Amino acid sequence: MSLDDLYRRVIMDHYQNPRNKGRLEDDAVTVDLNNPTCGDRISLQMRIKDDTIEDVKFLGEGCSISIASASMMTQAIKGLKVEEALSLVHLFSQMVQGEEVDFERFPLEDIEALSGVSKFPARIRCATLAWKAMKEGIQPLVENDS
């Protein structure tokens, strides 16, 4: 395993300059999640209208992997339909577990940089925290529709 597989430049860029950092209005869908094993924390907000994620912001505390993953995730899902965002959660989870995925399906190419996490099993949970928060926020909306 090589550190360069994990810490790509683009990851450190998202860590140091997180995109979509901040808060939305109070009535936005809000999910607060933490990783009890390590103390990482995220508060994710999504403004959803007509099944579309119009805007998304997050605040978080954590390592480079968890913050970079949150930053990329927010960029990727902005403007997506909730079903599309949900299918990305599954794709991302497969990617960080080392399974073959079609990177073309990610609306943001930066995300591929996180595939190196699969070689660092202890860090997978850092990468998936923000995605879990997103899933927790939109899953109920999808279930209500069907």
Add this chain to the structure above:
Amino acid sequence: MNPYVKDFPILDQKVNGRPLVYLDSAASSQKPIQVIEAVESYYKEINANVHRGVHTLAAKATDAYEGAREKVRSFLHAASTKEIIFTRGTTTALNLVALSYARAKLKEGDEIVTTYAEHHSNLIPWQQAAKATGAKLRYLPLEPDGTLDLAKAEEFLTERTKLLAIGHVSNVLGTVHPIRELAALVHAKGGVIVVDAAQSVPHMKVNVQELDCDFLAFSAHKMTGPTGIGVLYGKQELLEEMEPVEFGGEMIDHVDLYDATWKELPWKFEGGTPIIAGAVGLGAAIDYLESIGMDWIQQYDEKLATYAQEQLEQIDGVTIYGPKHRTGVVTFNVEGIHPHDLATVLDSEGIAIRAGHHCAQPLMRQLGVSATARASFYLYNSEEDIERLVKGIQKAKEFFKNVT
């Protein structure tokens, strides 16, 4: 060269291509060959259930199990083996006191006192006991470096303080609290003291009669013994009054259709078949530690921690938490590098440290951080290990400077 490192087969390996440096003993210590072989020969030669069999193996297994209890009694200088209860570990031992003693004795208006620096295992059981009984949970103030001012403690404790729960040594800061003095203070108010000794029993002589503590809990796996076994020491007169919290085989005396009576101490608290091999392993760990000498171990661990502190202080951007005088842990952060990222870089160099909240979230909030890195030392570590740690931290700083 450390004279004991050869006893630990696991340390003789490469991790990620580099010789392993294990600096996470406060989480779990490694096991010497003497302990591994004791557990192995128990299973190879005398395994059977204890206390019930007439046959030879059952008698041998019972002797081994009860022999381990006597070793624990002597190690802690307890008055009687009736005061030594085998549990699954520190957590189970503290929960036993909270579920049995605290729930029976505490009522609304009483106080449970603890500190914000406790490990979650010495915090959540008291939160739950307070909720169940209506007793109030209060936090004894600590000094900014995590140490405790006895004069302030005396003022803080009241006649309503029925129980003081405190760690002997902090798993994060390495602070050593004055248990004997605290015991005297709480006894003067009519309460009892419960000591979480998970980080002290492995590293120093602990004499329960000298400390005059009422309850004391620790785990075997942090003192070169197996996982899955620990000990609750309790004063006999307190344990006699307490009800068991687990019921079933091994702990009963006479059983009727609608009622039953319990065995005498310590067995009334040991329902079910115990972890016999674990007790044998704990006994072997005590023999091992005593063959080295607890005084030597204490001095050695402190020397390593002091050396680590001195070395880390010289690195730009390193913040160290806790008091100057400490036992075998150093908790720190490196500016601009999250502890998880630091731990990953160190792991790539074969160096194992802990990163996170160390099961002490309230303490992390007090320190104003969400996580820290922690290096912890034991009798098999050496100054060379600390030098590898220092080089590893420097490498991490260099790496993250270049990647951004």
